[in-house]
Amino acid sequence: MKLAQRISNLQHEGAYRVMSLAQSLEREGKDIVHLEIGQPDFKTFPEISEAGKRAIDEGYTRYNPSEGYGDLRESIAEFSKQRGIHSQPSQIVVGPGAKPVLLFPLMALLEEGDEALYPDPGFPSYRADIEIAGGTPVPVPLVEANSFSFDLEALEARITERTKILILNSPANPTGGVISKPDLEAIAALAQEHKFYVLSDEIYSRLVYDDSPAESIYTIDGMPERTIIVDGFSKSYAMTGWRLGYAIMPKALAAKVSLLLTHAVGCTAGFTQRAGIVALLECDDDVSKVVQQYQKRRDAFVAGLNSVDGIRCRLPEGAFYAFPNVSAIGIPSTTLADRLLNEAGVACLSGTDFGPNGEGYLRFTYAASQAELDEAVRRVGEFVAGL
Ligand code: PLP
Numbered sequence: 001m002k003l004a005q006r007i008s009n010l011q012h013e014g015a016y017r018v019m020s021l022a023q024s025l026e027r028e029g030k031d032i033v034h035l036e037i038g039q040p041d042f043k044t045f046p047e048i049s050e051a052g053k054r055a056i057d058e059g060y061t062r063y064n065p066s067e068g069y070g071d072l073r074e075s076i077a078e079f080s081k082q083r084g085i086h087s088q089p090s091q092i093v094v095g096p097g098a099k100p101v102l103l104f105p106l107m108a109l110l111e112e113g114d115e116a117l118y119p120d121p122g123f124p125s126y127r128a129d130i131e132i133a134g135g136t137p138v139p140v141p142l143v144e145a146n147s148f149s150f151d152l153e154a155l156e157a158r159i160t161e162r163t164k165i166l167i168l169n170s171p172a173n174p175t176g177g178v179i180s181k182p183d184l185e186a187i188a189a190l191a192q193e194h195k196f197y198v199l200s201d202e203i204y205s206r207l208v209y210d211d212s213p214a215e216s217i218y219t220i221d222g223m224p225e226r227t228i229i230v231d232g233f234s235k236s237y238a239m240t241g242w243r244l245g246y247a248i249m250p251k252a253l254a255a256k257v258s259l260l261l262t263h264a265v266g267c268t269a270g271f272t273q274r275a276g277i278v279a280l281l282e283c284d285d286d287v288s289k290v291v292q293q294y295q296k297r298r299d300a301f302v303a304g305l306n307s308v309d310g311i312r313c314r315l316p317e318g319a320f321y322a323f324p325n326v327s328a329i330g331i332p333s334t335t336l337a338d339r340l341l342n343e344a345g346v347a348c349l350s351g352t353d354f355g356p357n358g359e360g361y362l363r364f365t366y367a368a369s370q371a372e373l374d375e376a377v378r379r380v381g382e383f384v385a386g387l
Helices: 014-027 046-057 070-083 098-109 125-132 152-157 181-194 251-264 270-282 284-306 333-344 370-385
Strands: 092-095 115-120 136-143 163-169 197-201 227-232 245-248 362-365
Touching: 014 333, 046 270, 070 092, 070 245, 070 270, 092 098, 092 251, 098 125, 098 163, 098 197, 098 227, 098 245, 098 251, 115 125, 125 136, 125 163, 136 152, 152 181, 163 181, 181 197, 284 370, 333 362, 333 370
Parallel strands: 115 136, 115 163, 163 197, 197 227
Antiparallel strands: 092 245, 227 245
16 A cells, blocks of 8 residues: 555654553563553542533533634633733634644644754654654754753754744653743744744643743743644643643634644534533642642652662653663663563653654653552662663
């Protein structure tokens, strides 16, 4: 079969691949600690689930506007003001998860041959989506010594006449890094000078620790007209399976992205959207409690990893991932991740699942119980000591 060029490079997402390998080992009777997939280990907050069930009973089970219900988009606009993001509902598009509203703006903006800069290591869908949209992906390395932010000179060196968009992700998957305000200002200056758009994936913006503010580049003068914020409910509200996300963008772009949603997915489930309104209005305390939990687990897990000879892990400022540097162990990251799964029973990802620049790193999610995290540290320590 002759398949289209634009999908020829599509790869598995590492987290799904490792999860299914780990599950087949479990079927053979092996005991596995699952730290591979990036989703909260607690249930959707009860008030959200109740609202979703109530909405089904009330009949929110039919087609609805492709861009999402007006009152949900108003709630998102209101809610975003807490972070200094001022927008109109007409700039907001709701979708079934953050993923579609990440892909569709790229489809709406990129012409064949346009270059899109994206972080390496970074969320695997960035490169895939740029290619699906017909653009040319240009990786920009993240630098551990700069809190896993860009080296700004390396970023500038990759900007060309064809640069149409830059993808940012802060707090980041897989590194947990948060881009500082001065770096955001420098990036905003480059975007305005070279007239490219910024797609800022802020899905982890509520999961920040030690009072690290997750600032949005949108709040910098001149940026609302060239920024697309991608956000969603999966991570903050433990709603990964509900499929609810949104993006804030210039109004003209939002109109076209709504049309892409019309033709690709139709609309987002109505009862999910009703549940989303309750999440925004009623769940601040639940989110704060969960963030405190993650912070405790992060502190203990990262300290545990750092106690293993050959592993060096910086304290991530946000999200729920640890991204330790394991280069001193002297085994390529993919081999190390495979061996940890098969020989030590710890499922984690190779840094290279997020791009070639992830070589020398592993990614563990710490959205797991303290007991599982402690056991993982024990198993990793024992495995590394036995090498
Ligand atoms: N962006 C990042 C950085 C992610 O890590 C994820 C999920 O893993 C997503 C977007 C997609 O989120 P959603 O479940 O809302 O589609």
